Amino acid sequence: MTITQSVIVPAYKEKLNIKPLTQRLFAALGNDASNCTELVFVDDNSQDGSVEEVEALQRQGYNVKITVRTTERGLSSAVLRGFHDAQGQYVICMDADLQHPPESVPMLFDALKKHAFVVGTRYAPGVGIDKDWPLHRRVISATARMMARPLTECSDPMSGFFGLQKQYLDKADPAVINSEGFKIALELLAKLAPPRGPCEEIGRGALLLRCQN
């Protein structure tokens, strides 16, 4: 069956989370959607048994892969690598550490069929930032959101749980996208969304979804 959906997971030393994430994700997708979905970990040479864990899951029939980078490091560039290699026309990024609920992935994919860019936001009624966050982290997060305001209307542009229709990334000039750092969702929203970028539909299609944490 053709792969139309890709879930990209940047991962560094996440061996223990690979199995529960894979099982929960494909259980949430159900049989039909699982057949057209790939899960891809982009690992920066963790050498912690992540590769063997993925191979074991493959033997159990899960469509899960792992790309191991040996010459590059960094969250944003790992996400971009996964997006570029993705087979699916709908791509979602999420963390490996179960901070983002795999059970919300089907909802994001559904939204992506209608919208160019979707974000799992922590700033909506009923959801919130991690209760254990120390004060300094809350201050950094609030400051970053404020600084991003001129760039996007998105309520949570620092979210690591987001997706886009791959066609918009394919059309973009790779040179304009900064692959450094942690804020790849903001980077893509700011660079690809109008009026700053070439992809008018993306900003119009932006949709905010709720997600825990």
Ligand SMILES: Nc1nc2c(ncn2[C@@H]2O[C@H](COP(=O)(O)OP(=O)(O)O[C@H]3O[C@H](CO)[C@@H](O)[C@H](O)[C@@H]3O)[C@@H](O)[C@H]2O)c(=O)[nH]1
């Ligand atoms: N390949 C790769 N993956 C990495 C790297 N650094 C971190 N990761 C992976 O990227 C994900 C996020 O890393 P965390 O260390 O869990 O990030 P966090 O501090 O919890 O940050 C989260 O919140 C931020 C907003 O506050 C988000 O911007 C960020 O994406 C993430 O969701 C995890 O799956 C982790 O394994 C790296 O250098 N390389």
Ligand SMILES: [Mg+2]
């Ligand atoms: Mg985390």
